[in-house]
Amino acid sequence: MSGISGVGVIGGGTMGIGIAYVFATAGIPTTVVEPDVGRASTLRSALLGRARRGVERGRLDAARADALDGLLSVVSAVEALGAELDLVVESVPERLALKAEVLAAAERREPGLLATNTTALSIDELAAGLARPEAFLGMHFFNPVWSLPLVEIVRGKATGDGAIAAARAASTAIGKESILVRNVPGFATSRLDNIAAFEAMRMLEEGVANATDIDRAAVLAYQHPIGPLRLSDVVGLDVRLDVARNLSRIYGERYAPPTILTTLVERGDLGRKTGRGFFEWTP
CATH class of the missing domain: 3.40.50.720 (NAD(P)-binding Rossmann-like Domain)
Structure with missing residues (x-):
């Protein structure tokens, strides 16, 4: 015990x-x-x-x-x-x-x-x-x-x-x-995690690669257990958006919510918990 x-x-x-x-x-x-x-x-x-x-x-x-x-x-x-x-x-x-x-x-x-x-x-x-x-x-x-x-x-x-x-x-x-x-805004891990996630979202917006290949790059090249876009779906895109808004008020543009994130949340596509985000999820 x-x-x-x-x-x-x-x-x-x-x-x-x-x-x-x-x-x-x-x-x-x-x-x-x-x-x-x-x-x-x-x-x-x-x-x-x-x-x-x-x-x-x-x-x-x-x-x-x-x-x-x-x-x-x-x-x-x-x-x-x-x-x-x-x-x-x-x-x-x-x-x-x-x-x-x-x-x-x-x-x-x-x-x-x-x-x-x-x-x-x-x-x-x-x-x-x-x-x-x-x-x-x-x-x-x-x-x-x-x-x-x-x-x-x-x-x-x-x-x-x-x-x-x-x-x-x-x-x-x-x-x-x-x-x-x-106690600093974003602590240590949230600052690291979210800056990677937001950059992956901007890459997707810019057509650098599709969501699957952006995540594969993180997993295969840097040995992350899960890619930043899939992880965002698991965390919840509404949670990511709340964090982006909080951090951007303090640190400025580098943490500003990517347009694709705001669009998905407004549409109700919040990731795994709703069945759709950057990826499709089955129950």
Whole structure:
């Protein structure tokens, strides 16, 4: 056992599901907050299906997969989370006001450590409305969470040493390595990831190559596990657009949203979750 007695994850989207999965399959009781009835109804079956595939591929012990159902709870509101959990991770869309509201509600449940899974928003801005900013930080996971071994821990001005130690321990408990970065816009990984993604989109706009060949270049020449356009589809093009708008306000034109990204989002083609983005996706 990890020594962590309970974790809450707020948000049952792509990232929230992944975060819940890695904690629950590590033997840690995990509660997911998801107010959308349709999404909540499929969340458990999605996680159990992922666990079965993990066993089939030799990536997950069968006993851990069997225990998953009993370790997982789904509730519709933050107020239904257990009080004084060891860790609560917020993973709602990249909008400052929404995250601030959710984090304030989560803090009222008095978790030992409160974290946001933001990819680019300021930890200090998010901490401004909290009563205990010393117990708050960023824990940036990567998609797919069950496969990628890194957690980027982001330290705000008020974050205490105890919170850093707890975040590192939680990362270790789920088999992840962690890096510690200071709170600068885009942190380290989002700046690297998004600049590559946006450049790939501009190359596609300019007709340099098609989407498949741009991604093949990244995979074959630079040994990336997945190309930047396919990864953007997996992350969600709406998420990419939110990040582009946030970073471009700070760093300028180099992070400006490519026209093709804005067009796809306005059309409702958000990537894998809608079945179409830069690529076609089957359910």
